[in-house]
Amino acid sequence: SQQGEEDPQALSIQEGENATMNCSYKTSINNLQWYRQNSGRGLVHLILIRSNEREKHSGRLRVTLDTSKKSSSLLITASRAADTASYFCATDGSNAGNMLTFGGGTRLMVKP
Amino acid sequence: DAGVIQSPRHEVTEMGQEVTLRCKPISGHNSLFWYRQTMMRGLELLIYFNNNVPIDDSGMPEDRFSAKMPNASFSTLKIQPSEPRDSAVYFCASSLGTGPYEQYFGPGTRLTVT
Numbered sequence: 001s002q003q004g005e006e007d008p009q010a011l012s013i014q015e016g017e018n019a020t021m022n023c024s025y026k027t028s029i030n031n032l033q034w035y036r037q038n039s040g041r042g043l044v045h046l047i048l049i050r051s052n053e054r055e056k057h058s059g060r061l062r063v064t065l066d067t068s069k070k071s072s073s074l075l076i077t078a079s080r081a082a083d084t085a086s087y088f089c090a091t092d093g094s095n096a097g098n099m100l101t102f103g104g105g106t107r108l109m110v111k112p
Numbered sequence: 113d114a115g116v117i118q119s120p121r122h123e124v125t126e127m128g129q130e131v132t133l134r135c136k137p138i139s140g141h142n143s144l145f146w147y148r149q150t151m152m153r154g155l156e157l158l159i160y161f162n163n164n165v166p167i168d169d170s171g172m173p174e175d176r177f178s179a180k181m182p183n184a185s186f187s188t189l190k191i192q193p194s195e196p197r198d199s200a201v202y203f204c205a206s207s208l209g210t211g212p213y214e215q216y217f218g219p220g221t222r223l224t225v226t
Contacts (some may be wrong), residue, residue: 041219041220042203043205044217048214056213099168105155108145
């Protein structure tokens with residue numbers, strides 16, 4: 001079963017708007033990561049947040065983590081058409097070693 | 113660095129044929145992962161290696177699937193015999209293997225079994 005579940009499954013917005021994607025997970029984690037996948041390509045790492053962190057920024061990306069609710073959110077501000085992609089959260093359970101468990105992804109479409 | 117290299121990029125084969133997918137991880141990375149992605153099942157971890165040793169193969173769907181890593185710079189995923197339900201995109205990823213385990217993905221192999 002998937003550790004992370006993204007919400008919504010699909011999101012369509014206009015260029016310039018903000019996009020928020022959520023991820024929920026089930027077991028305790030060390031870190032949570034977000035990846036992007038453009039159509040027909042491999043996943044690309046975006047940002048990592050550790051379990052003892054609550055918020056992290058990278059350019060137009062803002063990630064929050066609430067370990068009490070076992071949830072995370074990814075905010076993309078001032079979206080661009082080039083942000084159109086699928087976004088996945090991935091967790092490394094505290095006993096998972098090097099393994100990551102990926103959620104089902106959110107398909108984001110940014111309309112120009 | 114060229115990143116993770118996978119070959120072939122596309123493979124079309126007939127049911128019952130043997131298929132071999134290849135992966136070259138990033139130099140210096142000591143963990144390697146094979147994933148399968150389909151619309152129905154999403155991204156599934158098939159097997160992962162650490163220092164060329166298979167650590168967890170619980171995701172390998174059945175005995176028709178096998179994976180090897182004979183050295184630090186090469187891995188194969190073999191399907192024999194292939195079936196139409198094996199059609200998917202297969203990704204290889206590598207990581208340094210020391211926390212916090214950011215993974216670098218290859219471009220994938222799109223497999224179609226007819």
